[in-house]
Amino acid sequence: MSQRKGTIAAALIAVSVVALSVYLYLKVTPYQTVIDHGPSPEARANPYLAAELFLRKHGLSVEHANDLDILPSLDPRRRSLLLLGDHNNMTPRQIDQVMNWTRAGGRLLFVAESLWNKKLGHSNDLLLDRVQLHQSLSKDLKEPPPNVGDDPFPLLTKLYLENEDAPAYAGFNTAFHLEDPKNLAQAWANSARATHMMQLNYGRGSITVVTDADLWKTPAIGQFDNAWLLWYLTADTRVTLIFNADHDNLPTLLLRNFPQALVALLALISLGFWHVGVRQGPLQEPAPKARRQLQEHLRASADFLLRRNGQAGLLQALQQDILRRVRRRHPGFEQLGVAEQWLVLARLTGQPTRAISQAMSPRPKQRLSSVEFSRQVAHLQSLRNAL
Structure with missing residues (x-):
């Protein structure tokens, strides 16, 4: 009798499970969704990864380095060197090496890193001072250029090319302005109020100075003609990007990634010094009474x-x-x-x-x-x- 009841109970459970499955199958609607996990680790480590992929897609050989130690191994002929990182720590000897490399036929592009100081007669950017260009704030310009109000895109930088009816548009930071007091530049690109790119010949090579390189970072490189401008400046050359010339030192990396561990370490060191510094007894034996x-x-x-x-x-x-x-x-x-x-x-x-x-x-x-x-x-x- 008990075996019969167990069989009936098992049959009822099986029928219930089948009925529930059929009900869920009829009621549940399948759908697809895309989960964005953000940029890949490679993209987070390389802000110019999209720029590298774009140039490679257009047939250019692209490599990047972290410092200028590779400069002696780079043939300046048909080579573009892009200094897109901070170069304020460059020594005068490194400046000479870069300029000699450019004079031998290389294409040099770098970002102006410092403002011109009229009182001191120089800026903190040795490379910018060497090419005799000055950088200032756009808001400090005395008078706006004529026809500013007629410009439909006053915040975009326009580059005019020969045999082209319309200019190319680039998204440079309009807060900065380049000046050419010696009239050395052969080409330049302006927004409605300021100049953001200048080119000048140097020996058998050429130098391009820009106010910023953020327009070639991800995702800004996909806007306007930013990607095309980078290709235009490096066309028919092998490209070397240096964008991490100034490494974060070890204390900075530890503070950024392990702040709690550093606090615990400092507390442990402090406790160690406190323990060692506590006097456990007299520093010297008291003088014997007989000598008093x-x-x-x-x-x-x-x-x-x-x-x-x-x-x-x-x-x-x-x-x-x-x-x-x-x-x-x-x-x-x-x-x-x-x-x-x-x-x-x-x-x-x-x-x-x-x-x-x-x-x-x-x-x-x-x-x-x-x-x-x-x-x-x-x-x-x-x-x-x-x-």
Whole structure:
């Protein structure tokens, strides 16, 4: 009987599962969705990855490096060197190497990194100063160029080419402006208010200076004619990009990626110093009692009284001791006037009255010099010894 009930229960469960499956199959509607996981690790590590892929797609050989150590191995002929990273740390020797490489036939493109300082007569960008171009803020320009109001795209940089009816448009940062005080540039590109790209010949090579390179980063390179402009500047050459010339040092990387671990390490080091610095016992053994002499005790007592009562207290104690001795030798001394007391002291000690008055008069509150204090103490002691 119990086996029959178990079979019926299993059959009911199986029928329920089948019915539920059929119901869900009829009610559930399948659909597809795309989950964006963001850029790949390669794209996050290389902001110019899209630019590299675009140039390779158009038949150019592209490589990138982290510093200028590869420069001696680069043949300047039909080669473009793009300094897209921070180059403020370049040394004068590296500047000479880059300029000599360009003079030999290379194409150099770099970003102006610093503003021109009129008072100092230079900027903090050695490479920009070497090509004798200046960078300033667009807002500091005295007057806007003519026909600014007629420009339909005032924030875009326009590059005009021969045999072309319309210009190419690029999305440079319009906050900066390039100036050519020596009239060395052979070509340039402007927005409605400022200049953002200049080209000049240098020996057998050429130099292109731009105000920024963000227009060639992902995703800005896909806007306007940004990608085309990069291809135009590097056409028919092999391209080397240097965009990470200034590496983050180890402390910066640790602070960025492991701030909690650094805090814990600093706390551990602090606790270690605190533990080591706590004194566990006396620094030196106390002096044995056998070496202590009466002179040391007297000096220590005198130093203690001087710190506690000051000079006036010590002088007053000597004066009181002198008065006690006089009272024993001259009954009724305390009933005499001050002048008569000094006469008695002069007779008993053999000192002149003037010296007695100087020694026994109350001392002013201001601190005496060491010499004067010693002299006063010696005088009072001589009076006390005479009694």
